[in-house]
Amino acid sequence: MKTSLSYRQSKARMGLLFTLPGLCFVTVYMIYPLITSFYYSFSDYNFVYSLRPKLNGIKNYIAAFKDPIFLLSMKNTFVFATFYFLIVMIFGLIVALLLFYYKGNSYLFKTMIFMPIVVPLSLASILFNWIFSENFGLLNYIIGSVFHLPQLTFGWLTHRSTAMVAIISVTIWSSVGFIAILFLAGLQSISTEILEAALIDGASTRRTIFSIILPNLHETYIIAGIWAILRGMKIYAPPMVMTGGAPGNATRVMYMHIYDNAFEYFEMGYASALGFILSIIVLFFSYLNMRLSTEKEG
Amino acid sequence: MGRKKLASHIILAIILTIISLSMVLPIVYSIVTSFKFETEIIGSTPSFFPRKATLVNYKYVLERRTTYLRYYYNSISTTFFSVIINTLLSTMMGYAFARLPFRGRDLMLGFILFIIAFPLAVLLIPIYIMEYELGLINTRLGLILPYVTTILPFSVFIMRGIFRSIPIELEQSAEIDGANVFQTWWKIMLPIGINGLSITIIYGFYNIWGEYILSKTLATASHAMPLSVGLILLRGEGWSYGILGAVIFLAILPPVIIFIIFQKQLVEGLTRGALKG
Numbered sequence: 054m055k056t057s058l059s060y061r062q063s064k065a066r067m068g069l070l071f072t073l074p075g076l077c078f079v080t081v082y083m084i085y086p087l088i089t090s091f092y093y094s095f096s097d098y099n100f101v102y103s104l105r106p107k108l109n110g111i112k113n114y115i116a117a118f119k120d121p122i123f124l125l126s127m128k129n130t131f132v133f134a135t136f137y138f139l140i141v142m143i144f145g146l147i148v149a150l151l152l153f154y155y156k157g158n159s160y161l162f163k164t165m166i167f168m169p170i171v172v173p174l175s176l177a178s179i180l181f182n183w184i185f186s187e188n189f190g191l192l193n194y195i196i197g198s199v200f201h202l203p204q205l206t207f208g209w210l211t212h213r214s215t216a217m218v219a220i221i222s223v224t225i226w227s228s229v230g231f232i233a234i235l236f237l238a239g240l241q242s243i244s245t246e247i248l249e250a251a252l253i254d255g256a257s258t259r260r261t262i263f264s265i266i267l268p269n270l271h272e273t274y275i276i277a278g279i280w281a282i283l284r285g286m287k288i289y290a291p292p293m294v295m296t297g298g299a300p301g302n303a304t305r306v307m308y309m310h311i312y313d314n315a316f317e318y319f320e321m322g323y324a325s326a327l328g329f330i331l332s333i334i335v336l337f338f339s340y341l342n343m344r345l346s347t348e349k350e351g
Numbered sequence: 352m353g354r355k356k357l358a359s360h361i362i363l364a365i366i367l368t369i370i371s372l373s374m375v376l377p378i379v380y381s382i383v384t385s386f387k388f389e390t391e392i393i394g395s396t397p398s399f400f401p402r403k404a405t406l407v408n409y410k411y412v413l414e415r416r417t418t419y420l421r422y423y424y425n426s427i428s429t430t431f432f433s434v435i436i437n438t439l440l441s442t443m444m445g446y447a448f449a450r451l452p453f454r455g456r457d458l459m460l461g462f463i464l465f466i467i468a469f470p471l472a473v474l475l476i477p478i479y480i481m482e483y484e485l486g487l488i489n490t491r492l493g494l495i496l497p498y499v500t501t502i503l504p505f506s507v508f509i510m511r512g513i514f515r516s517i518p519i520e521l522e523q524s525a526e527i528d529g530a531n532v533f534q535t536w537w538k539i540m541l542p543i544g545i546n547g548l549s550i551t552i553i554y555g556f557y558n559i560w561g562e563y564i565l566s567k568t569l570a571t572a573s574h575a576m577p578l579s580v581g582l583i584l585l586r587g588e589g590w591s592y593g594i595l596g597a598v599i600f601l602a603i604l605p606p607v608i609i610f611i612i613f614q615k616q617l618v619e620g621l622t623r624g625a626l627k628g
Contacts, residue, residue, distance in 0.1 A: 060526065063531070063532060064450075064451045064452065064453075064532055065451065065452065065453040065454070066453075067447070067451055067532040067533065068447040068451030068452065068453035068456065069447075069453050071443040071444060071446060071447035071451060071536075072443075072444050072447045072448075072453075072456075072459070074439075074440050074443065074444075075440040075441065075443065075444040075503055075507065076444075076459075078440065078496070078499055078500045078503055079463060079466070079500060079503065079504070081481075081496075081500075082474070082478060082496060082497050082500035083466050083467075083474060083500055084466065085477065085481075086473075086474040086475075086476075086477035086478050086481070087466060087469060087473065087474060087477075089477035089480075090473050090474065090476055090477050093476065093477070100480065148370060151363055151366060151367055151370075152367070154363060155360075155363045155364065155367060156360060157360065157364065159367070161371070162367045162368075162370075162371045164611075164614055165371035165372070165374055165375050166370065166371055166374050167610075167614075168374060168375055168378065168607070168610065169374055169375075169377075169378070170557070171557060171603065171606035171607055171609075171610045172378065172561075172603050172606070173560060173561025173562075173563070173578075173579050173602070173603070173606075174561055174563065175561065175563040175579040175580070175582075175583060176561070176578075176579065176582065176599055176602050176603065177377075179582065179583065179595065179599065180377050180378075180381055180599055181377065183381075183592060183595060184377060184380070191376075191377070191380050226374070226377070229374075230374065283468075283470075286470070287470045287471070287472075289563070289564055290563045290564070294583055308470070308472055308564075311472045312472065312475075312564070312568075315475065315476050315479075316479070316568060321476050321480070324476060325473065325476055327472075328470065328472045328473030328475075328476070329473060331470055331472060331473070332468075332469045332470055332473050335468065335469070335470055336468055336469075339468055
């Protein structure tokens with residue numbers, strides 16, 4: 054055998070060499086910005102007026118929790134993320150179960166359900182902006198002309214609660230196919246022996262789903278769940294494109310508030326602090342989801 | 352029993368048809384509207400399909416060289432180069448993480464996992480300041496470099512999973528035959544991992560074609576904007592819904608074509624990669 058020491062050394066050397074180019078990108082565009090931003094978050098730094106960042110302790114963080122618009126944007130983000138997470142997970146699971154139990158050729162269904170994920174979210178938002186628009190939108194057209202209920206047509210985007218509904222629906226539309234495919238993969242990895250045993254024992258479909266299939270999907274809950282939480286907390290393009298935070302600040306989300314502070318008011322220090330508050334929340338939820346899902350296992 | 356089975360089959364088919372149709376309805380709606388005259392769209396008796404089809408909206412879009420066509424060109428060129436670079440880097444890095452143990456490798460992997468959990472919002476500010484000082488704002492390079500970084504970590508995980516699933520015996524026999532590490536990677540592993548490569552390419556393509564927040568921050572001048580940002584800028588200029596439909600159709604055409612070509616690898620591969628990652 055020629056798997057000698059020198060070969061192993063050359064493997065280690067090549068390993069480093071193969072990693073190096075990618076690592077350069079990660080260092081310059083991820084590690085360096087992360088550290089710098091952390092420093093900014095403890096500094097007074099206006100990109101237009103300040104020559105350089107000046108350390109000011111935790112002032113930015115204190116200011117954040119006294120900023121009523123930031124607190125409102127935090128609340129809006131939570132409302133959005135909660136509804137988005139629940140609906141997309143449940144709906145995605147239902148679609149996956151339907152596809153799983155459908156015995157015909159599901160190729161076309163899968164393609165159509167998955168299709169929206171290829172539409173960029175910002176463009177999907179313009180599309181839905183138009184669908185929800187008061188005068189010539191598809192939704193009001195269906196309600197008014199197809200179902201002949203013109204009294205129910207509505208300015209969806211200009212009212213507080215329905216504007217949020219519109220933003221949630223575009224995000225769900227664009228991602229439920231992905232979640233469904235993840236669940237479908239999870240369903241297909243459940244061993245057929247267990248399912249056949251249940252069938253032989255005469256378990257009903259409903260019992261099979263609730264006592265065998267759902268508990269066996271924990272791995273998928275973690276993957277899909279983290280994905281959905283991160284997407285929910287980091288929502289930006291739909292509210293930006295569809296409402297710009299309006300009406301009032303009813304659809305202003307954290308990401309938007311961070312962006313505006315950084316690139317409208319150039320308060321880089323304060324915006325960095327807001328960014329880290331968002332980061333901590335995102336990291337916390339990822340961790341929580343992982344813990345909960347692994348506990349179910351044992 | 353047979354009749355009951357048939358009934359449930361039909362019910363499932365109907366429910367799936369309704370869901371599938373409503374998922375593609377918005378896309379279909381924008382396409383049919385793009386072939387309508389403006390008078391018909393805002394007319395008093397709207398209809399779903401055009402009564403009289405026209406290409407006038409497409410003509411309008413394709414004549415706008417400094418806006419629509421420019422955005423289109425920017426999107427295509429930045430996406431193209433980012434995907435190429437990312438594919439190269441992630442196949443190398445993925446192979447190293449799968450099969451080339453070196454000191455600190457697992458620590459590095461864990462650290463990258465940790466860092467991608469941070470929202471882009473927190474990285475955006477230093478990236479903007481850095482590119483501002485280097486004169487990279489509103490340049491193609493200034494978009495390509497951060498684009499690559501956003502898709503690289505997940506691409507590495509996909510490729511790592513693919514390489515790990517290739518039997519180690521294949522690699523060992525290449526070693527015995529006297530191939531060095533580079534040759535083993537290039538001649539044995541890459542050709543076998545070609546399926547994974549296509550997933551990486553598709554994943555990179557979708558994420559960059561639709562990327563919004565980096566593009567919005569780093570391309571502030573109209574000439575440098577990709578589609579996802581430029582189109583939204585034009586929204587305010589009182590465009591008609593027919594033009595909007597045409598623009599959306601043109602913008603989603605490349606991803607939809609790629610989706611149709613790679614549908615099988617995408618649906619199967621993405622889940623496999625994601626589950627193993």
